[in-house]
Amino acid sequence: MTSLLIQNGRVIDPANGRDELADLLIQDGRVAAVGRGLTRAAAEVFDARGKVVAPGFVDLHVHLREPGFESDETIASGTRAAAAGGFTSVVPMANTNPVIDTAAGIKFIQERAGADAAVNVFPIAAVTREQKGESIVEFGDLVQAGAVAFSDDGHAIMNNEIMRRALEYCAMFDVPILDHCGDLNLIGHGVMCEGEVSTRLGLPGIPPVAEAIQVARDIALAEYVGGKVHIQHVSCALSVEFIKRGKERGVAVTAEVTPHHLALTDACLERYDSNFKMSPPLASEEERRALVRGLAEGVIDCIATDHAPHSATQKDKTFDEAPFGVIGSETAFPVVYTELVVGGALTLPQLIEKLSTAPARILKLPKGTLSIGADADVTILDTEWRGAIDESMFRSRSRNTPFLGRQVHGKVAATIVRGRVVYRDGQVLV
Ligand SMILES: [Zn+2]
Known part of the structure; x- marks a missing residue:
């Protein structure tokens, strides 16, 4: 023993x-x-x-980049980054190459995790085949193979009929769809949040309503068909408002917010540093405050990192051309502890709930508690401890962090x- x-x-x-x-x-x-x-x-x-x-942290939103993008991250390196960040369980997104949209894909993740992972890995599958948004996956086969939820993260699901069918199937298996909301027509070629700063910098903007309009759509459909929807990386006040109303109506809607949306604003983009470029984009201080308030009031259920590694060769481009996404596993706790607990918005037990108990509950994972037998x-x-975030903290293969220093x-x-x-x-x- x-x-x-x-x-x-x-x-x-x-x-x-x-x-x-x-x-x-x-x-x-x-x-x-x-x-x-x-x-x-x-x-x-x-x-x-x-x-x-505390109970081990659970991250509902990471990108481990394997299979297909191993120069950015692997299951081995990404789970070591998670371990360094206090996360004992992670949920890797399905936007790999190939996309995880079959039982064989789920099996691949489980086998690689079994051999290489430093923490628990709970795989999810795509909502649509190859994440093209055109036809839905075999939900039953994927649940049986071990998918704990479904998500086309990295892509918005534009077809409302597809979203409806997907929510109906997921309701049959009692698993949620985790949705990356953002109307592609409204997003256009935008690279940052539309507003005063985007106008000044001369960069094409993304209006916050691009996200909120799909949040409202998801909640309306989830209510109509009786499905469960989880809104990923909520980034604006209007989305928080829609989620609040959905919950009041008894819709099975939950939501996450990232440390970077809680701690940073579009003012950080003044230096055109691509380490501040992510999807959805950083918004104004007013939007940021609405996210903190939404989290404190329980409208937003949990914190997830959206750890999105990109190698230096990828990120070392002009702001326009660089890919969206920042890493977040290693920096999550110090950033949110400083911002929310030292900042006075949450107590430490509340913060721990949002990093462990709440995310485990959303996916019904047997985690997030120190009960006897757990x-x-x-x-x-x-x-x-006090200090500056430095290189020594990172275990990810990538360094695209907005928090260095x-x-x-x-x-x-x-x-x-x-x-x-x-x-x-x-x-x-x-
Ligand atoms: Zn996303």
Whole structure:
């Protein structure tokens, strides 16, 4: 029997309403006991004095780029980045090459993850074949193969009839569609948010309503057919408003927001740095505040990174030509802890809920809790630490981060997956 005793930490477990100084005993990969003064002999002891012991973070939105784009990221490197960021479970998007749209594709991800991954990987499948938006996938086969949800992320689903059918099928299997909203006609050739800054910089803009109009469409369709929809990377106030009304009407709609949309605005684009170019784009300070408020009020359910690696050769282009997307696994916790908890919008238990318990609940993953018998996925946080985000924090194959040099509070001290320490004090241990 393997065992690990995490001693004297502040154990915060939102699923059980726990926030107290306690010890956590892990045996054979599961939580065996939580309480004060646990003295049972353990093979390994972790001194968590002065640190926070939380359920492992769950990231519903990452791009691991394998198969097809291994020079940007792999399942091995992307899950090490996740481990360094305190994420014990990740959900990789299906916009790889080939697109994950068959049971064989799901099997490929499961096998590669089984061999290479540092953290749990829960695969999802595309909504439409090859993500072309033209015909829907075999939902039943894919659920049976292990797809936990469906998403055409990277692409908007423009055909409303396709979205309707997809929501109907997903309702039969009780799995959600995770949707990247953005009307392609309104987006046009836009590269940043439309507004005062885009006008000044002379760059083509994307109006926030391009996102909101599809959010409204998704909620209307989900209500009509009784399906579940999860809105990915919400970026504007109008989307938050539509989600709020949908929830009030009893629609099964959930939503995520990224650390970069919570912490940055389009004012960051003044230097035409492509590390601030992402989809949806950074918006105004007013929109950013609406996202923080939406998260604090529970309209937005959780935080997801949309970790989107691109190699330097890809990103090292003019702002117009560079691809959309930034990495986010390693920087998520310090950025949102600083912005939201130090900033006073959320308490630490609320933030932990939005990084672990809530995302697990959305996909019904057996994660996000420190209940007795649960998988011992644990993230240990050092909230006292202060410093600048630097190169040493990254494990991704790519470096397209907007946060290099940013002063932050808090960091991940250790990450434990099913009782095994996979990251500690800056070192990945797998
Ligand atoms: Zn997306």
